[in-house]
Amino acid sequence: MEQESLFQNELQRDPLAARLRPSSLDDYVGQKHLLGKGKILYNLIAKDMVSSMIFWGPPGVGKTTLARIIAKQTQAHFINFSAVTSGIREIKAVMKEAEDARLYGRKTIVFVDEIHRFNKAQQDAFLPYVEKGSIILIGATTENPSFEVNAALLSRCKVFVLKALEVSDLIELLHHALKDERGFGTQNILIEEDQLRMLAMFANGDARTALNTLEMVVLNGESEDAGIRITKEVLEQCTSQKSLLYDRQGEEHYNLISALHKSMRNSDVDAAIYWLARMLEAGEDPLYVARRLVRFASEDIGMADSRALEICVAAYQACHFLGMPECNVHLTHAVTYLSLSPKSNALYMAYGAAREDAMHMLSEPVPLQIRNAPTSLMKELHYGEGYQYAHDYDEKLTVMQCLPDALANKEYYHPTMQGSESRVSKRLREIKDWKKNHRNSNTR
Numbered sequence: 001m002e003q004e005s006l007f008q009n010e011l012q013r014d015p016l017a018a019r020l021r022p023s024s025l026d027d028y029v030g031q032k033h034l035l036g037k038g039k040i041l042y043n044l045i046a047k048d049m050v051s052s053m054i055f056w057g058p059p060g061v062g063k064t065t066l067a068r069i070i071a072k073q074t075q076a077h078f079i080n081f082s083a084v085t086s087g088i089r090e091i092k093a094v095m096k097e098a099e100d101a102r103l104y105g106r107k108t109i110v111f112v113d114e115i116h117r118f119n120k121a122q123q124d125a126f127l128p129y130v131e132k133g134s135i136i137l138i139g140a141t142t143e144n145p146s147f148e149v150n151a152a153l154l155s156r157c158k159v160f161v162l163k164a165l166e167v168s169d170l171i172e173l174l175h176h177a178l179k180d181e182r183g184f185g186t187q188n189i190l191i192e193e194d195q196l197r198m199l200a201m202f203a204n205g206d207a208r209t210a211l212n213t214l215e216m217v218v219l220n221g222e223s224e225d226a227g228i229r230i231t232k233e234v235l236e237q238c239t240s241q242k243s244l245l246y247d248r249q250g251e252e253h254y255n256l257i258s259a260l261h262k263s264m265r266n267s268d269v270d271a272a273i274y275w276l277a278r279m280l281e282a283g284e285d286p287l288y289v290a291r292r293l294v295r296f297a298s299e300d301i302g303m304a305d306s307r308a309l310e311i312c313v314a315a316y317q318a319c320h321f322l323g324m325p326e327c328n329v330h331l332t333h334a335v336t337y338l339s340l341s342p343k344s345n346a347l348y349m350a351y352g353a354a355r356e357d358a359m360h361m362l363s364e365p366v367p368l369q370i371r372n373a374p375t376s377l378m379k380e381l382h383y384g385e386g387y388q389y390a391h392d393y394d395e396k397l398t399v400m401q402c403l404p405d406a407l408a409n410k411e412y413y414h415p416t417m418q419g420s421e422s423r424v425s426k427r428l429r430e431i432k433d434w435k436k437n438h439r440n441s442n443t444r
Helices: 038-044 063-073 088-103 120-134 167-179 193-203 205-220 232-238 251-265 269-281 286-304 308-322 328-340 346-360 374-382 421-438
Strands: 053-057 078-080 108-113 136-141 158-161 222-224 225-228
Touching: 038 063, 038 346, 053 063, 063 078, 063 108, 063 136, 078 088, 088 108, 088 120, 136 167, 136 225, 158 205, 167 205, 193 205, 193 232, 225 286, 251 269, 251 286, 251 328, 269 286, 286 308, 286 328, 286 346, 286 421
Parallel strands: 053 136, 053 158, 078 108, 108 136
Antiparallel strands: 222 225
């Protein structure tokens, strides 16, 4: 046990969130979809049938706490393992410790916080021990395990999704902190219910943030004979720097760009501008957003309004010239234009269909008539023979076959009647009709 310093005072105690960490399921707040009586995780713990699992959820929802409770309730040896500070050598040392414990009939739970930070080799180091049952692995991650945990390890773990805490859960937690002697139970904290609700809403589902903010508020409260009063001014000061829920490398990054993309596709200009603002104000790279807009211009609008691509490329260049915050208006310009433009995914569908054929017919030869013939040997092999130069003809059209024989007459591009693409559709029909009518005639 670590010896406390003689000079340690009240101000040097553990943070409130650490002091109030629950030690049993009865004290645990939230995750009722998993830990309510009769729910799957509750039953596994109660019946001591816990196997390797991954806890996936946002920060501050109790992933570490829950792992400790499981170890305590199942009487397992608990090893807290940090993905940030440990490598393969440390993993093997811990695994040996677990193997030794197993020989004496004791289970070992290895808790790996931020398991997504491990590379593939480090994650693979756990695999044989999980397979043998030497350890029960509990990994915690804020990132989607489908992308961040390798498939072999993931297939041997049950994934449990932990949700951000509800406002009501956080209010319950704050009340507990005010009553519990480990918190402020020995003091009279004069705080109104509306103020507690404000703290809970500020925390945005994060218990750690809620408790740490409460502690800051209390430490900065006004001392009175009746106790410590929490004023409106103190509360506002302690909650003024709330950061947006956003991780540029995490799942929320992809959620927000998806929201932007789908809002533009649905021609919902107001929603699109909102999601753009969410991303930029949270610190997203404007060039990343601009690149996604360039893609959208061709994927979702295409020939229905070819100006969309020009505007998006111009917005990308403006982001290069100016950067944030000045380029926000250029991105808004592009987002608004894209949202209100006629929509067509004909180019996207055309490439997808052509790609499918290309992937399954990789050996189809290029027709001889459209091959280059830079050498005499190639000419002897009939390369380029029968080539028809379109500019030699009045209509600038020929009936020459350009697709492989196996794909002759295959159609990939099917223009819509949206925006400018209606004119494209008319022109394409004219070309196809001309070729059909002249296929068996001499067009020179």
